[in-house]
Amino acid sequence: MTRDVGLGQGFPPRTIAIVGVSRSEHMYHPGYTGSRLFRILRESEFQGRIYPVNPKADVIDGVKAYPSVTSVPEPLDFVIIGVPAAAVPQVLEDCIAAGALNVQILSSGFGETGEAEGKRLEKRIREIALRGGLRVIGPNCMGFHIPSIRMKMFEEVELVQGPVAFLSQSGGHARIYLLHGPHRGIGFSKVISYGNALMMDATDFLEYLATDPETRIICMYLEGMKDGERFAKLVRQLNPTKPVVIWKGGLTYSGARAASSHTGSLAGDRQIWDAFFEQTGAIRVDSIEEMAEVTMALLRLKPSPGKRVAVLGAGGGDSVATGDICAEEGLEMPAISPQTRAGLLEFVSLVNQGVMNPLDIPMVFAELSTLQRTFELLAADPLIDIIILHMSAEFFPKIWGHRMAEFRECILNVTQKGGKPIVLAVTDESKTDEPETYVRELVGAGIPAYTTLRGACRALRRFADYHEFVAEGGT
Amino acid sequence: MTRDVGLGQGFPPRTIAIVGVSRSEHMYHPGYTGSRLFRILRESEFQGRIYPVNPKADVIDGVKAYPSVTSVPEPLDFVIIGVPAAAVPQVLEDCIAAGALNVQILSSGFGETGEAEGKRLEKRIREIALRGGLRVIGPNCMGFHIPSIRMKMFEEVELVQGPVAFLSQSGGHARIYLLHGPHRGIGFSKVISYGNALMMDATDFLEYLATDPETRIICMYLEGMKDGERFAKLVRQLNPTKPVVIWKGGLTYSGARAASSHTGSLAGDRQIWDAFFEQTGAIRVDSIEEMAEVTMALLRLKPSPGKRVAVLGAGGGDSVATGDICAEEGLEMPAISPQTRAGLLEFVSLVNQGVMNPLDIPMVFAELSTLQRTFELLAADPLIDIIILHMSAEFFPKIWGHRMAEFRECILNVTQKGGKPIVLAVTDESKTDEPETYVRELVGAGIPAYTTLRGACRALRRFADYHEFVAEGGT
Known part of the structure; x- marks a missing residue:
């Protein structure tokens, strides 16, 4: 064998x-x-x-x-x-x-x-x-992409080395992750496209990655699985030290039929996979974008099971949507503590502003010192675990575009002192501006940033669930 | 009163x-x-x-x-x-x-x-x-935007006249829809931002829109609702002739708290709103983007309750994701009929191609005549109601960019003959290309197009549900 x-x-x-x-x-x-x-x-x-x-x-x-x-x-x-x-x-x-x-x-x-x-x-x-x-x-696969030896499988992807491995039954999905990942600060140790998995299956590669010193996070796109028990055992064992992120394709009838003609895989049963995720604590995602979103959190944020979020946002109807999105994605949005409120009211007027959560303080977008003071108060609030700064792409260039270095320093100051993560969501529902450029710039400056608030919340919830599972010893 | x-x-x-x-x-x-x-x-x-x-x-x-x-x-x-x-x-x-x-x-x-x-x-x-x-x-509202009399509420929005009315408790959401809508071929009859709804509530405006000859589709963003029964009765009555699309904000605890400080609204109970949508057949959405997505379908597609979709797509792992997304969003993806299969095999080789559904026929991207022949066969298939052409933004400019007129003619030829809708999904998971530009171009050319496959499927499902509800006399 x-x-x-x-x-x-x-x-x-x-x-x-x-x-x-x-x-x-x-x-x-x-x-x-x-x-x-x-x-x-x-x-x-x-x-x-x-x-x-x-x-x-x-x-x-x-x-x-x-x-x-x-x-x-x-x-x-x-x-x-x-x-x-x-x-x-x-x-x-x-x-x-x-x-x-x-x-x-x-x-x-x-x-x-x-x-x-x-x-x-x-x-x-x-x-x-x-x-x-x-x-x-294989057969029917693209093989290896290994930046450390300058080995790649597609012309148009960059060789960006890093601690993330990706095992994929689809060469196309491997290509997407290799293109998208670097824009989210994700570099790769080994990417393996293994197609039909006739002989070597995910579990075999996983055994290698278990002891690969270059790999700290393991992502996978799976269609079939030949030895589910051995796979589950290994994932469960590995996951606490090397987080395992899995997109399992083909769990619907139409998807399964497509999987069978893509890699000849039997895609398996939804109940079985639900149980697999529950028992192993592996992080479940449903697209390469979601995979990159949670991987960025794993790479950038200090481990924490906290799900209580404070959102500093755009106000108005957006505040309502923010509350709904956070709740729908499984984050809590508690009222801030009386001390934080009192601290904010020392410099925030309530005329057309609000210190409810989500906080609606347009002033923070005018003055970096106000932003930093607000961040510091929220970071010190015992009721808050994570801070999200939510802003519209259309205002980004005017507000921070020309002073990214100061903005970065302001955020790093707070995160290093307080230890609580600050995450950006630069979004644009009007589709008049493109958040992607700004998000790349932020990620490049070391700030975790997302192009949708839902994506940010989803990734943070999965991140927190993972650390909760690990902290509780996987029970 | x-x-x-x-x-x-x-x-x-x-x-x-x-x-x-x-x-x-x-x-x-x-x-x-x-x-x-x-x-x-x-x-x-x-x-x-x-x-x-x-x-x-x-x-x-x-x-x-x-x-x-x-x-x-x-x-x-x-x-x-x-x-x-x-x-x-x-x-x-x-x-x-x-x-x-x-x-x-x-x-x-x-x-x-x-x-x-x-x-x-x-x-x-x-x-x-x-x-x-x-x-x-009002109070606390932006008032009216009425293109026919050149009345607007924001500097940066265009005055694009059309059959869509929008009632919004949020001025910010009105602004987003006014910015985004025209890029999806959506023009407006009356947009009304009415804030706290102290005296005039959605129902009052709805009564006006009921007989407004300029308005054919009614969209709403609601936080509170003062006379639910009267509102439900009117929506139920109006919806079969003027489709009503509603985003109800604040149905989570956090969202409701934000709604109360945004417009002083009591956001109401999820169960009550679930029942409202079930009884009235109004189309439920959860963002302005989703509102625009389904409105585009209502504006462009011939009424039909059909949910059986054929997707002509990118192949590989994408086919699996396509199957899963269609199923998750409530569309059916049946196998094509034996006649269609036989017809396709007259000119499609099975080497690295596939005529399962989703169909994986890269040839269609090389030859417009092949695309048209494929569309015609699918449009004639009694098992298929809707055709989706799914392609990656990175290939769009190379393939159709320089021959949009021919491409448009090919699609309109088929839709006019067969009566079955053809919808485009131009997507980009790798975030290296921006589908928005191409989608605008397609929509401008009269072709319904979406920037995500999930968005397309979601809109088509809601569109079909609406017409099913109406066809069954609202039961």
Whole structure:
């Protein structure tokens, strides 16, 4: 069984063969082919050696090509197979002969087609792999993205190193997270797209990540799961020290049908997954955006199970929406303490302002010193755990845009002294301004920031639930 | 009672007095004051006469000023009162003396403060208004936005005329809808911000809109409701011919507390409002964005209770998410009929494509003729009611950006022939591209388009629920 052999040996890879690289003149097909991965690895300056394999070519893109993996002159840590499905079994035999252990099958046309031929091929692959002790990743997958060795799976993603691992049955979702994550201050240790999970499943990769010193937070996109018990046990064990964030796709009838034709997965039962999340304390999300939102909180905020939020906001009808959104997303919005109220009334007039929670104090947007004083009072309030500053994107450039450094200092001053998190929600319901730019700027300056208040509240609730679960010893 | 007198007489206004307009040199305060509304109405070229009232000025901004509403030389359709709360009762007495009926109290400082003085003033206003038969709008409100007479309440909103009315207890939400709506093809008949609803409540305005020939769709943002039974009866009666879309704010504890300090409203009970929506068939939304999303569907799509959707999408993990989102939002995603499948297989190869639902046919993004043929087959499928084309914003400019006219023709060809709606969802989870621009372009070209798949599905479900309710005679 592959389970007896961890991913550890030969991983991360230093020597890679890519089987199925066309000669230069034909290599720029659309779709992800061996040729394309070869080019991507070369362009990203992969920190190791790459051997193109093609029996009909001597040189590809200026690199010496080999007729087979068996003819490559040094031991191979990793083989990427991009030949058509029917030709894959022979390449696997070659891998065994060459002593290569870790193999990615990039090609599709297997179990996910639902056709007898694809299933027959998968069966054969399994037999060969078990006989030769190969660790097969895929088929129908994009493989590895590992910034520390400049290995990537898509042209357009950045190599941003960090403590977040992502295991994904979907290459497309991996791409989305790799594009979106860096704008939320998220860097990656290892991203693994593993498609049909014929041999190596999430649990196998998780075992590796459990002891990977580079990985502190583990995110996953799952469609199927072959050994649920072993997986649940490992997640439960790992989650208190390395938070596990999971998007489980395909739990509706329509979603499950799509999953079966995407990775040939049986998507499983909603009740079973509900129980899984309850028992393991893993953080449940429903999109890559939500995954990034809670990961940002895990990366930036001091652990705390507190859910009592004070929102400093825009006033008017927005205050009502703020109250509703916080409550709907499971945060509490208590009245501030009498001391805090008294402290605020020393410098806040009640004419067209309000010190209820949400607080409506437009003055804070005019004077940084007023903002800081307000933050300090809220941070000292024993009834408050988290502070959210909610503002409209249309006012951001006018108010803080030109003095980001001071604004940042004001926030860091308070968070470092008080220890309570301050989170920004820069939103725009009118769709006239784009919060994304400002949120990136804030995140870049080290301030946790969200583009919707609902997203902020949702992430903070999940963050607090996680720390509550861990604090209670997972019961 | 004001209820005996509709809004009709003197509305829309042709003569307006604004009480509390400062002399020019002092008139540019922040905040919404009489001076600011005076300037806004002048700049928008209001199609009527405006009289500034100020006992200390002869001329304001080149316009003759009057010491009191009683000294204005012609009958007044409408008086806007912007003086401090304590001075409002005397102005109301003047309005009675001048024979003015419709009065907006812009000023705040009444019931919403929670203070005894504010409540006492409200009581006095009520007594005066009842005695003089005044129709009082507000206090603490922005009043009217009526494009047909070039009357507006905010500088930065456009005057876009159309069949949508909006009644809002929040001026801020009115502003958001006025900014956002036009980008979704939504023009307005009358927008009324009515704040504390001391005398005239939603029901009173609704009575006017019931017979307003300019209004075909009625949207509302409500915090409180004074005569629930009369309101429910009217909504139920009106909804089948003029769809009623309602955002009810403040149904959580925190939201209700905020509503009480925003407009002094008692926000009411969730169960009661659940029953209200069930009995009236009014369309329930939870934000201005959701309001605009369903209003666009009401404006653009042929009435139909059908919820069976075919999604032509991006494939891969996205197909799974698509299936899940459709199901979660209450749409059905049936397998397409054998005839449609056979028709598609005449020109669609199954290599890396799929004709399951969601359909994964990248070819349609390369060839407009393929797209049209696919649309035609789906439009003819008796198992399908709605077609959604789901694509990523990052590909939009490359694929359709340069041939919008042809793309538009392709879609209109199919919808006009088949009668089934085609809706676009141009989305971007990676946050690298901005769907908003493309969605505006599509909406401008007459194609219903959404920036999230969830938003599209949610709007289509509500649209279908509405037509189902109406078709079943509201039972």
